[in-house]
Amino acid sequence: MEDFLRRAAADLHIGVEQTSPTTWTLTIPGSLGRVFGKETVLVTTDKQVAALDPDLQLLSPNSSLTLRLAEQLRSRGRPTHRARLEWYPDQVSLLADVQEAQLIQGPNLQLSGLQQHIVLRITFRIRFEREVIEEKMVACCVDYETGQVWPTITDITNLRDQLTPLPSTGLTDEHVNVALHHARRWLERLLYPQKALHEAQLAQLLAVEKARINAFYDALEEDSGLALGAKEGESNKQYALEEERKRLLDEQEYRYALSLAAETVSVATIQTPVLHIGSKHQPHLIAISPLFEPMIQLPHCQTCGRQASLVAHKEQLVCNVCHQVLAQ
Numbered sequence: 042m043e044d045f046l047r048r049a050a051a052d053l054h055i056g057v058e059q060t061s062p063t064t065w066t067l068t069i070p071g072s073l074g075r076v077f078g079k080e081t082v083l084v085t086t087d088k089q090v091a092a093l094d095p096d097l098q099l100l101s102p103n104s105s106l107t108l109r110l111a112e113q114l115r116s117r118g119r120p121t122h123r124a125r126l127e128w129y130p131d132q133v134s135l136l137a138d139v140q141e142a143q144l145i146q147g148p149n150l151q152l153s154g155l156q157q158h159i160v161l162r163i164t165f166r167i168r169f170e171r172e173v174i175e176e177k178m179v180a181c182c183v184d185y186e187t188g189q190v191w192p193t194i195t196d197i198t199n200l201r202d203q204l205t206p207l208p209s210t211g212l213t214d215e216h217v218n219v220a221l222h223h224a225r226r227w228l229e230r231l232l233y234p235q236k237a238l239h240e241a242q243l244a245q246l247l248a249v250e251k252a253r254i255n256a257f258y259d260a261l262e263e264d265s266g267l268a269l270g271a272k273e274g275e276s277n278k279q280y281a282l283e284e285e286r287k288r289l290l291d292e293q294e295y296r297y298a299l300s301l302a303a304e305t306v307s308v309a310t311i312q313t314p315v316l317h318i319g320s321k322h323q324p325h326l327i328a329i330s331p332l333f334e335p336m337i338q339l340p341h342c343q344t345c346g347r348q349a350s351l352v353a354h355k356e357q358l359v360c361n362v363c364h365q366v367l368a369q
């Protein structure tokens with residue numbers, strides 16, 4: 042808990058002064074004044090001490106202070122948790138799986154070993170909002186060192202037993218900022234095709250609605266002979282009808298407009314072993330970790346930016362999506 046407090050304080054620019062083995066005085070910066078409602082907060086990790094002194098706020102995993110700090114960290118994209126994933130894979134059988142799936146056709150594949158990677162794991166909640174609201178969760182891992190991004194499982198409940206505490210990592214604010222930047226770009230690239238698809242569907246529905254409204258008002262105007270402007274003094278009525286038509290069309294435009302929002306749900310720093318499989322010359326083509334979704338990750342093509350299976354062509358590996366030679 043003390044470790045969480047120190048990290049949260051460092052990230053949020055909160056001053057921390059230890060006043061006894063279990064009590065601290067926090068100096069809240071002006072930017073967080075509204076959140077905490079005061080300039081100094083006295084905290085303790087000792088339940089009994091907190092119960093006796095109404096001025097002391099309890100810092101425990103579920104106390105309101107902890108939740109408030111975690112919320113502030115999350116909204117700034119700061120990791121709220123740190124963990125190490127313990128994973129001891131059967132490397133030979135994973136190599137056999139990769140070979141069988143023919144993800145990389147041509148070169149002889151070999152195990153390139155298990156490497157520890159420190160990643161920023163971030164989960165987003167995506168809301169597509171139109172007549173019905175669609176919500177879904179997506180997550181990715183960003184390698185702090187290389188900036189590489191892997192899609193990640195959104196629910197790590199099944200891995201809980203394999204998570205152990207991760208001591209300090211030496212990561213700076215700058216590391217986190219760069220990783221967040223990569224995560225957001227990944228999210229944009231992920232959402233773009235879905236957004237385009239939604240917009241196309243909405244445009245189609247809108248066109249149908251507009252045609253229906255226009256047909257209705259065209260018929261109405263024709264019936265009353267307004268289209269010809271035949272009768273004197275009826276121009277007001279025509280004007281009113283046109284206004285009504287315009288209002289209905291605008292309403293439909295609004296109804297079929299797409300709203301899309303992404304909200305950060307959780308941010309953590311995780312050290313995970315990654316099993317790499319590759320060729321003799323390109324040992325890191327495939328990356329495997331139980332955090333990844335799917336667990337076996339194809340190489341990133343540096344031309345089209347997508348993950349793709351590879352095929353050997355004239356002794357070079359070619360991306361199966363854009364057919365460019367993979368440069369590594």
Ligand SMILES: [Zn+2]
Nearest residue numbers: 342345360363
């Ligand atoms: Zn490509």
